[in-house]
Amino acid sequence: MVDQVQLETFQAVVEQGSFEAAARVLHITPSAVSQRIKALERAVGQVLVRRAKPCTATVAGQALVRFAGQVALLEREALAQARGGTRISIVVNADSLNTWFMPVLTEVPGATFEIHTDDQDFTADLLRSGTTMAAVTAENVAVQGCRVERLGAMRYLAVAAPGLAFDTAPMIVYNRKDQLQHRFLELVGGRPPERVHYVPAASAFNEAIRLGLGWGTVPEQNAGPLLASGEYVQIFPDVFLDIPLYWQYWRIESDLLNTLTAAVRTAAASVLR
Structure with missing residues (x-):
């Protein structure tokens, strides 16, 4: 049986980043924090804190x-249940957050949310570290202690402003973790361009493409209106990139997580392939 006081102290150290900061939050001395952590490590038989x-x-x-x-x-x-409300921490890839995920939050009344965002190939890392309790991720292997469900695939189209020369134009990338443009180039047998713009915000990313700064891959939900208006053109009309997405969440019996998961399933089913 894990000592709950020691467990809470351990959690405080990891969340606060130091024994001293944990001591301030817990209103005890740093020495007491150190003693509790050492006792927990002896009980578990492992070093738990770097x-x-x-x-x-x-x-x-x-x-x-x-x-x-x-x-x-x-x-x-x-x-x-007595006081009303609790906090839910989630990590979501930026394109899901910008297209279909936000209405999910309205289906969990009374909760407050801490939303993290990262590339879909990396969102499970925050779930793995315990920072979040659920994740929209491209990782289909369940993190230890979690359940995983396939949500569908987000379709990406390669687009540019009219008249932009794909062969010589710069590539626009969300950040250095973003590999979507490189995956698209592999599909069409293209080579990475010499010039790359990094634009780490969804709306600014779309605007950079519209202004002719370069080409990039965007979700079809974002591309559709701009293709219809003529502000975007699809570089390869018959080529697209489908990225499977999964919902991973703690394997515990929680009414909040169950409600959230049901809302995620419904929202994803209406948008994803």
């Missing part, structure tokens, strides 16, 4: 971070 700046969970500690978060969620859920 003593660095900031402090982070070891691989063994990450599983305990998720467990601590799950316990905290269930406790908040029970208290919320």
Whole structure:
């Protein structure tokens, strides 16, 4: 049986990044924090915290971070029935957040949300570390302690402003994690251009393409209106990129997570392929 006080102290250290900051949050001394962490590590038989700046969970500690978060969620859920409201932490890839995900939040009344965003190939990392309790991700292998469900595929089209020469135009990329444009080039046998623009915001990314700064791949939901108006042209009309997306979430019996998951399924089914 894990000591709950030690578990809460461990969670505070990881969240706050240091023993001293955890001590301030818990209203105890740094020495007491250190003693609790050492006692927890003895009980588990593993080093759980990397003593660095900031402090982070070891691989063994990450599983305990998720467990601590799950316990905290269930406790908040029970208290919320009396007080009203609790917090849900989710990580969503930027294109889903910009196209179909936000209405999901309205289906979980009374909750407050902490939304993180990252490339779909990396969103599961925050779930794995225990930072979030659910993720829209391209990773189809369940993170330990989580369930995974296929949502569908987001279709991307390669577009540019009219008159832009694809062979010589710069490529527009969301950030250095974004590999969608490179995957599209592999489909058409193209080579990465010498010039690349990095535009890390969905609306600005779309605007950069519209202004003729370069070409990029965008979700069909965003491309459709601009293709119809003539502000975008599709570079290869018969070629598209489908990226499978999955919903991963903690494997616990939580009314909040169940409600959220049902809303995610419904919203994804109406938009994704």
